[in-house]
Amino acid sequence: DQQVKQNSPSLSVQEGRISILNCDYTNSMFDYFLWYKKYPAEGPTFLISISSIKDKNEDGRFTVFLNKSAKHLSLHIVPSQPGDSAVYFCAAGETFTSGTYKYIFGTGTRLKVLA
Amino acid sequence: DGGITQSPKYLFRKEGQNVTLSCEQNLNHDAMYWYRQDPGQGLRLIYYSQIVNDFQKGDIAEGYSVSREKKESFPLTVTSAQKNPTAFYLCATRLAGTDTQYFGPGTRLTVL
Numbered sequence: 001d002q003q004v005k006q007n008s009p010s011l012s013v014q015e016g017r018i019s020i021l022n023c024d025y026t027n028s029m030f031d032y033f034l035w036y037k038k039y040p041a042e043g044p045t046f047l048i049s050i051s052s053i054k055d056k057n058e059d060g061r062f063t064v065f066l067n068k069s070a071k072h073l074s075l076h077i078v079p080s081q082p083g084d085s086a087v088y089f090c091a092a093g094e095t096f097t098s099g100t101y102k103y104i105f106g107t108g109t110r111l112k113v114l115a
Numbered sequence: 116d117g118g119i120t121q122s123p124k125y126l127f128r129k130e131g132q133n134v135t136l137s138c139e140q141n142l143n144h145d146a147m148y149w150y151r152q153d154p155g156q157g158l159r160l161i162y163y164s165q166i167v168n169d170f171q172k173g174d175i176a177e178g179y180s181v182s183r184e185k186k187e188s189f190p191l192t193v194t195s196a197q198k199n200p201t202a203f204y205l206c207a208t209r210l211a212g213t214d215t216q217y218f219g220p221g222t223r224l225t226v227l
Contacts, residue, residue: 004157032214043119043205043218044158051214089157093214100165101146101209102173103216105157 003027004092006106014114019077021109023090026071030104032093035064035075037086038108044089048075080113087111118142119219121206126224128193128200136191136222138206145211147189149173149181151202152221158205164189165211193224200226 005024013019023033031052036044050057050064050073057064063076077084087108095101120139128134138147146165150158150173160173164183178197183189193200206219 006157009155034215036218041124041203041221041223043121043207043220046215046217049215091158091216093216100163100171101214102160102163103148105150105159107155107157 002107004090004104004106006088006090006109008109009107010110010112012112012114013080015082016079019075019080019084019111019113021075021077021088021090021111023073023075023106024071025073025092025104027092027094027104028068028071030092030094033064033066033073034091034093034103035062036089036091037084038089039086047088077111080111082113082115085111085113119206119208119217121204121219121222124220124222126222128224128226130226131195133192133194134200134224136193136204136206136224138189138191138219139187140206140208140219141187142208142210142217143186144208144217145186146209147183148207148209148216149179149189149191150205150207151175152205153202161191200224 034049035047038044090106091103148163149161162181164170180192207216209216
């Protein structure tokens with residue numbers, strides 16, 4: 001039972017256009033969401049995050065939108081650049097009463113930005 | 116130079132041998148995590164530790180063991196009981212009181 005889903009395994013976008021990567025989740029207890037970018041054989045790099053009390057967070061070319069009622073978040077990259085080509089993972093974080101903090105990751109979306 | 120170190124980058128072992136993957140950090144982060152990534156799959160949590168001398172099983176802990184004797188170090192042992200150990204292993208850390216997790220460069224383990 002996958003709590004965090006990225007239903008599009010791949011996405012191709014023309015350079016300069018907007019890239020929209022989507023992520024759906026099922027657990028309403030998640031209180032923090034993150035996006036990571038990953039190249040093959042490397043560790044994921046943190047991109048941007050959003051708390052469950054917000055609906056938008058922006059950092060340069062990257063904007064994350066959160067729709068709690070739909071349990072959906074999206075990452076917008078504008079304008080897309082060839083260097084953005086990578087696999088993007090969304091992750092959801094949950095704090096437990098014990099104080100522990102766990103993350104659940106989606107399966108990733110491979111973005112290809114065409115020059 | 117601050118960061119998370121995982122060594123070696125590539126590791127080969129024969130089937131039936133235990134192998135220990137190293138994860139060291141000098142970020143003074145409290146929590147540490149181990150994940151594995153398989154082709155076409157997301158990152159799956161193996162073990163995590165919030166503080167020294169304490170750790171919890173993640174979603175796929177069977178066949179793995181960890182220790183957290185020092186804040187800086189969280190080694191992962193892949194035992195012979197792990198049925199499919201070949202994968203890309205990632206270590207991550209998080210500072211207490213924050214929500215962001217940071218990853219090391221990963222170790223690719225191949226069991227022959």
